[in-house]
Amino acid sequence: AQSVAQPEDQVNVAEGNPLTVKCTYSVSGNPYLFWYVQYPNRGLQFLLKYITGDNLVKGSYGFEAEFNKSQTSFHLKKPSALVSDSALYFCAVRDILSPWNTNAGKSTFGDGTTLTVKP
């Protein structure tokens, strides 16, 4: 089985401050991890992913995420938040070693975290 948790429904930060959106996961094998962003009345857009290699992954719009295997976490970060970063953020996980007839090819999404950046 695979699962992902986003412990915060809402994160509020001031513009210019650093932001963190938290994500923890559970898989049987090793994970592929993804972050997506959803703006109002839009579909989800891919931000970044961890597949293998360097634990710090850089993505679109200045976002980055750090893979921590011991803590089973993949927190999304940005050094300086912008008002335009305000959106709904989803973490997703896919188990690399899933057998073909179970989770293979399927991503499990968290419930989402609403980020609000205030001027």
Place this chain on the structure above:
Amino acid sequence: DADVTQTPRNRITKTGKRIMLECSQTKGHDRMYWYRQDPGLGLQLIYYSFDVKDINKGEISDGYSVSRQAQAKFSLSLESAIPNQTALYFCATSVASGSEEQFFGPGTRLTVL
């Protein structure tokens, strides 16, 4: 993402009606997915298809059916709509590799009265 289109974008219907939501993609991807989004519940997988002849149930397939008419087209049907199927529905695509991200359509907002 304009490469993945969904029709209609909004639909209001009545209980018991049959509804079809359509998804088309120009990305050339083999894999297509249908998700449902409810407030506070994230995305739930309804059905997914790895190619035209490979269709699989997701987490919440009851009350839904799908058809993969071609590589580029994947339709979702509600045979007899009920009010708790009121939600935002997303189609997504990906290449045939577990490490690749998904590309989402703009969504269909469905209201069942």
